[in-house]
Amino acid sequence: MQQTYPGDSDHAAHFNAVLPALSDPRYIRVDGRPLFYVRRPELLEDACIFTDQWRELASRAGLPGLYFVAEITGGRTYDVHDVDGFDAIVYTEFPVRQGRTGDRLRSLNRRLTGGPDIFRYQPEVAPPPPQFRNQAVVHPCVCPNFDNTPRSGRRGMVIVGTSPNAFRVQVESALSLVRKHQGSERLLFVKSWNEWAEGNYLEPDRRYKRLWLEALKGGLANW
Numbered sequence: 001m002q003q004t005y006p007g008d009s010d011h012a013a014h015f016n017a018v019l020p021a022l023s024d025p026r027y028i029r030v031d032g033r034p035l036f037y038v039r040r041p042e043l044l045e046d047a048c049i050f051t052d053q054w055r056e057l058a059s060r061a062g063l064p065g066l067y068f069v070a071e072i073t074g075g076r077t078y079d080v081h082d083v084d085g086f087d088a089i090v091y092t093e094f095p096v097r098q099g100r101t102g103d104r105l106r107s108l109n110r111r112l113t114g115g116p117d118i119f120r121y122q123p124e125v126a127p128p129p130p131q132f133r134n135q136a137v138v139h140p141c142v143c144p145n146f147d148n149t150p151r152s153g154r155r156g157m158v159i160v161g162t163s164p165n166a167f168r169v170q171v172e173s174a175l176s177l178v179r180k181h182q183g184s185e186r187l188l189f190v191k192s193w194n195e196w197a198e199g200n201y202l203e204p205d206r207r208y209k210r211l212w213l214e215a216l217k218g219g220l221a222n223w
Contacts, residue, residue: 003043011050015057022063030067030087030184034058041070041086042078051085069139072128079129081136088137090189091128095121095143095170096159115154121145121161123169125177137181140174141189142167144212147199158199164208164215171219178223186223190216 005011021027022034029035036054041047051068058066070086072078074093081089096119128138144167149156171188178186194201202212 003040005044005050008049008053011053012057015054019061022058022066023061030187033065033067034063035067035069035187037069037071037090038086039071041081041084044084047084047086055085074126074129088139088185089128090139090141091126092141092143092189092191093126094119094146094157094159095123095126097122113154116149116152116156116158118158118160121159121166123166123173125170125174137185138177139181139185139187139189140177141191142170142174143191143200144170144202144215145199148197150199151197164211167212168215168219171216172222175219175223188220 022036027034038044038047044050051066054068055066067088068086070078070081070084070089072081072089072091074091125140125142128136143159144164145162146157146159149158174188178188181187190202192198192200192202194203202216204210204213
């Protein structure tokens, strides 16, 4: 669906719509500031105006500020998160094997069947691009599984070799990045909880029952 950003009045309406959640004591906070996640920051025209406006609105509403997180995804160009007023980034990359093995599997299936793209699951968390490694607070993102062919058919993408055990390895790998941060900035993001149309979920299913959730719990045992 098309996403549009009409400007200041729309930003203000958006803030007022989510203010009850931001004010709730159960809301996720970093150093007391409610966390707000922007999925496609590169689509925001004058993102710095948006973050400045929301921080001003938050102050007027009695909040102690906001903690803005920008999503950075491989293949998309965006490296001005600090200029745009973001406090941190989440680097989300599909956990697939890159290079010859992954490319061969993908191209073979494309050539023989016309799609979808097929990749092998990579349990270790991919590091962020070099320009972010020493210049930003990077929160890792883990992904248990992915298959969006129910939605996209032959144009879709399937990750094979996924399992709760492999997912636990990925969670444990991500903790090495989480431990670099202090206090409430020690955050781990999961893609995602219940995206059934993309085969990307943690909720119990018929095959694995609660094992996806148990894998997450086990992977975090040494948090």
